[in-house]
Structure formats: structure tokens, C-alpha cells
Amino acid sequence: MDLLHQTDRIFFEKTGLDLARTQKIVSDALAAGDDGELFLEMRHSEMLMFDDGRLKTASYDQSSGFGLRAVAGDAHGYAHAGELSESALKRAVDSVSAVTKGYHGQAALAPTAGSNAPLYSNDNPLNHTSFETKIKLLQEIDSYARSVDSRVKQVNASLAGSWQAVQIMRGDGARMADIRPLVRINVWVAVEENGRMESGSSGAGGRVMLDQWLTPDSWQHQVDEALRIAVLNLDSVPTPAGEMEVVLGAGWPGVMLHEAVGHGLEGDFNRKGTSVFSGKVGEQVAAKGVTVIDDGTIADRRGSITIDDEGTASRRNVLIEDGILKGYMQDRQNARLMGVDATGNGRRESYAHAPMPRMTNTFMDNGKDDPAEIVSSIKKGIYAVNFGGGQVDITSGKFVFAAAEAYLVENGKIGAPVKGATLIGNGPDAMSKITMIGNDTKLDSGIGTCGKAGQSVPVGVGQPTVKMGGITVGGTEAA
Secondary structure (H helix, E strand, C coil), X not given: CCHHHHHHHHHHHCCECCHHHXXXXXXXXXXXXXXXXXXEEEEEEEEEEEECCEEEEEEEEEEEEEEEEEEECCXXXXXXXXXXXXXXXXXXXXXXXXXCCCCCCCCCCCCCCCCCCCCCCCCCHHHHCCHHHHHHHHHHHHHHXXXXXXXXXXXXXXXXXXXXXXXXXXXXXXXXXXXXXXXXXXXXXXXXXXXXXXXXXXXXXXXXXXXXXXXXXXXXXXXXXXXXXXXXXXXXXXXXXXXXXXXXXXXXXXXXXXXXXXXXXXXXXXXXXXXXXXXXXXXXXXXXXXXXXXXXXCCCCCCCCCECCCCCEXXXXXXXXXXXXXXCECCHHHHHHHCCCCCCCEECCCCCCCCEEXXXXXXXXXXXXXXXXXXXXXXXXXXXXXXXXXXXXXXXXXXXXXXXXXXXXXXXXXXXXEECCEXXXXXXXXXXXXXXXXXXXXXXXXXXXXXXXXXXXEXXXXXXXXEEEEEEEECCEEC
16 A cells, blocks of 8 residues: 555544545635645654663653645745644634735646655554563663673663654645654663763664664664763863864764754755855855765665655755755745755654755765874874764854764874863864865764754764864863
């Protein structure tokens, strides 16, 4: 059974909505506008958390609803409801019709069909593994962490999963559907030695079932990694402050690229002229060799989507190529207003939110340099292997990022781990200071969540090992 027929059963056969009548209501509601859609959603989600030797949280939620959007020029009307009924839909029509009153637009063509190649399973991961098995896994994680090292004082382990079914109905009768699984496992460990307490964390996930983390080799790796970082931090020294060479590790450090560059390449910021990258298509915005890609078509990845939340097929978009800005990530409204094609980046958190341009899996492509040679080339600087949180100003490009795992490097030799290292700079400026790009690009382990305008969506980040010259490092000790 294809996805459209599966979602028809969910949204029409088992609810108070009739397919033909719903289509007529939507067509009439959107007739005067430029664009719009009815977004139908059902979501099942579960969260289990084992903390300090006991099950602390066990939650399950099932929600369904719709969002109706009418677009007129650069304006849109949006209404949503947490019930799937004709009466609720008619009330939504009354609300959104205000934006098209007296307006006579030209309806945009429906998104063209993609390859229809499945990127992930449509099974429900919440039902795929029994509740008892999940609890046992969390117990085993807790016991293993405490048995490996006597310095372990606290363990937090969690499992989260969701299953989302969506159908998009347009005014011209076109319909698209997707069913999206998502799971995530996280481990946090605190250790204490000589009165000093430090912590570390590790996690993984994707649009898969939970099966691959049920084997000891898999979940023990997450515990070992969290413990490794925690123990490492016990020996950390204060971070020297000042301007110095910085090498970023492969994988999760791509979160800095996501924040400092990726958000600035989203279409709405550039249409409004509020991004530091506005009006720079065709210009050099990064060092030669830097290629940045947003790709929502990578199988089983956390940020992947078969179609976006407007029905546009996901695709691989080259944003920066060899340092030259090629284009922005677009939803349908911004694309039309900017005179370009939609790129499959119209995403929303749920039926209660209107879509906007958002990233999927955003990463820097491979270079030609050997990662070991990149690190050994540092005369005096920081090797940042892993990152914690950060903040970015889209308009100016300024960023501040905290390193979760970083080392002093002098004359090519990796030294002591440092604590409290922050990287301070400007996105485009930092991109122009890249001097070496590794041949080891990888994506993160599947833990990324992106926030924008109060909405959160799952994403992927990644990059190769990268060297940047003259980056300001904030620390607790003068360089």
C-alpha cells in the first residue's frame, strides 16, 4: 500500500473528515490566493528516562490535527486545530480567508513529484520494540556505566521515539504524503575524583527502528564515549584566551557551520535582507575549497525527509561551491517572491505551525588534506573535537560556541585537554580563514535539533576536519 492510501486510512476512513468534501472546502478556500495547503498530521511519541538508578520518566503522547494556510503575495493566513473534523476545518477557512479577501492571485503550480525512492521505513518504532525491552535496555546502560568505573556517581539514560504521518492537500487537487519514524538514544555520565566532578554525554539516532541499539556493542559504545569525555574532563586545564589557530574535528562540530552559516542561507532571511549573505549569490563568501551542501535525501538520517511539509520533494542543494555562494534554501513562498525554485526546505514543527525555510542535513564536503597532517600543522592553538551549545546573530554573522572536548596543541603535538574553551567570531569571516580541509567528512551521530522562530525540527550536521587561522578563543587564562 502506497503512502497516500495509508494516510487516507488515517485521516479520512478513521475520522470525521470525508475526502471529497474536504478537497472541495480546501479548493474553495484557496481559490483566490497564490498558494496554500491543508496539512494533516498524526503523531505518536514516547520518552523514557532512567535517572539515578530508577525509571524517572515514562511518557506517551498521541496527537492529530491540521493546519490550513492561504498565501497572498508576501502575506499568509494560518489556522490550525487539534481535531480532524469538517466543522473545525470550516472554522479555519473563516480565519484564513481574511488574507485573500479582495485578492485575486494566480495559483502556483503544485510541487513536482520526486523519485519516490523510500528514504526510511514507514514502520512505527514505538511498536517495533516492546516496552519491557526498552526498560531493560535503560537498566543495562545504568548498570554497565557504574560497573566500568568506580568514579561514576550519576547516570542518566534516555530513549525517545516518534512516528509521524502527514498528508498535504492542495487547492488544485494534488496530494502528497509521508510517514516518518524517528528514534534517539542518549547517555549522560557524571564522575568524581578528589572532590572534582565532571560529566560527559553521547547519543545517536535516526529515522530507523530501535533494533540497532539493542545489541551490547552498540549501546555500550554510547556509555564508553560519555564516560571517556567525563574522565577526560577530570584532567582538563584552563583554556588560554586569545587569537590562535583552531582545528575543528569531523562530524558534530559541523553544528558551528549549521548555526554560523546555514541559518544565514535560509531564504526568508535573504529575501528580507536581514542575513549577512543577502544579495551575494555568485560572490566569494568562503575560502576556496569550501563546499557546503544541504541534503535531505540521505537514507535513514535524522534530518532527511522524502518530501518537505509543503509537498516539495527533498533534494541535494549545493549552497556554497568552492567558496562561491550558489543559492539559498527555499520554501514555496520565498522561492516565488525571489523568482527561484523551491528547494524542498519548507518545514514545520507540527500542524500547529506554518512552514518556513529550514535546513535538513547540512554539511561541508570533503577536501584533500589528511586529518593527521592538519592537526600536526598547528604551531600553537586548539583542537576542538566536540561542541556543546552556541549562539549566532543572523544579521551580523557573529557567533559564540562552547567546546565540549578540546585540546591544546603546540608544535603539532596534542597536549592537555582544556575546559571552558569558546570560539568567538563571524560566520563569513571564519569561512574565509579556512586554510586546510580534511578528506574525512562525516555526519553527526543523529542527535541534532534546530530551533527557529519558536519551532524545532530534527536536523543533521557534519563536516571534515577543518583548520582555521586567527580565530578568537575565549578562555580563563591569558595566552
